[in-house]
Amino acid sequence: MDIMFSPWRSQYVQSASQAKNADTLCFLCEAAVGDDISTYVVHRSDLCFVILNRYPYNSGHCMVVPYEHTGDITELSNEVMNDIGRTQQQTIRVLREMYAPHGFNCGMNLGAIAGAGVPGHIHLHIVPRWNGDLNFMPVIADVKVAIESLDDSYRKVRDAFQRIH
Numbered sequence: 559m560d561i562m563f564s565p566w567r568s569q570y571v572q573s574a575s576q577a578k579n580a581d582t583l584c585f586l587c588e589a590a591v592g593d594d595i596s597t598y599v600v601h602r603s604d605l606c607f608v609i610l611n612r613y614p615y616n617s618g619h620c621m622v623v624p625y626e627h628t629g630d631i632t633e634l635s636n637e638v639m640n641d642i643g644r645t646q647q648q649t650i651r652v653l654r655e656m657y658a659p660h661g662f663n664c665g666m667n668l669g670a671i672a673g674a675g676v677p678g679h680i681h682l683h684i685v686p687r688w689n690g691d692l693n694f695m696p697v698i699a700d701v702k703v704a705i706e707s708l709d710d711s712y713r714k715v716r717d718a719f720q721r722i723h
């Protein structure tokens with residue numbers, strides 16, 4: 559997982575620490591209460607929301623995030639965990655239809671040592687994978703692996719969430 563998410567992580571960590579230094583909300587809390595378009599929130603459920611990763615490993619890289627600000631998964635209620643699980647399934651349905659990936663990596667980096675860019679606020683990564691994508695990654699590791707623009711992904715994925723449940 560650490561290798562999986564490393565291409566964008568350094569930028570991510572930098573943004574997160576800048577936000578912390580500025581004594582502002584964590585950016586996931588900002589997205590929780592903010593404007594969907596400017597924060598790239600593609601879907602809102604009752605207890606969690608789905609946001610596009612700004613430094614995607616692959617097109618369609620989403621994160622499922624509880625509204626609650628906690629870095630400790632054991633603090634989340636059954637209701638929140640259930641909603642995260644259901645929303646994960648919905649996100650996979652959406653990404654399957656939009657991108658036809660061959661598989662997914664789904665996971666959480668819990669704690670800074672495990673590679674969490676925002677250790678204080680849990681987020682479940684859902685990364686579409688295609689046969690062969692890992693093979694070309696090292697070659698272009700310095701280049702952001704965004705096959706389409708974030709704005710294109712946003713429109714596509716947000717619209718799909720309205721159709722697919």
Ligand SMILES: [Zn+2]
Nearest residue numbers: 584587627679
């Ligand atoms: Zn937060």
